[in-house]
């Protein structure tokens with residue numbers, strides 16, 4: 001049985017996403033592990049990690065809850081966050097208590113319901129990454145444990161914003177749907193505001209663990 005007390009443990013807390021793209025100099029499981037430990041030292045209550053190797057490496061050094069995902073480029077679909085049940089199950093087997101997966105309404109290689117069932121069958125929870133209210137409703141109706149605003153701005157039909165999607169958070173709260181705030185929460189004030197907006201917890205990545213991205217913000221500001 002999936003342990004939903006894990007979500008209670010994260011309530012009101014910060015989850016730090018520790019990810020590095022293939023072209024990043026930080027792209028090494030041992031470096032991701034160090035980033036995760038630094039996040040833990042700073043008070044993170046959980047970690048969001050990409051890829052089997054990173055999940056395995058970080059599981060070996062911390063007991064913090066892990067939200068695991070894969071990013072897989074496929075020819076047949078635009079869905080790239082954990083597109084298949086096999087990947088989802090592998091993440092759970094490697095120690096992710098929560099598996100994040102794309103739950104947008106775009107064409108996908110495998111039905112969402114089958115993926116949710118596969119994750120639950122191995123005792124993990126489903127975090128459904130969505131981009132709209134409609135997708136959140138559909139995912140929760142199918143049995144997702146929580147939805148996350150991760151993909152707002154990353155589907156062509158969702159709001160395209162340079163900052164967090166506050167309107168989506170308002171819609172989710174007003175609909176009474178349990179949600180996590182994630183995506184472009186670039187300051188401590190944004191993260192705190194997301195909790196006030198009704199988020200169960202917040203996930204922050206770039207502003208904490210992507211120094212190349214943060215450097216670019218500064219460089220850009222100097223040119224403006």
Ligand SMILES: CC(=O)N[C@H](C=O)[C@@H](O)[C@H](O)[C@H](O)COP(=O)(O)O
Nearest residue numbers: 017150154182183184185204205206
């Ligand atoms: C859209 C997508 O692929 N998001 C990914 C999901 O895991 C990560 O690249 C983001 O860093 C994460 O969502 C946290 O967001 P931000 O880095 O903006 O704080």
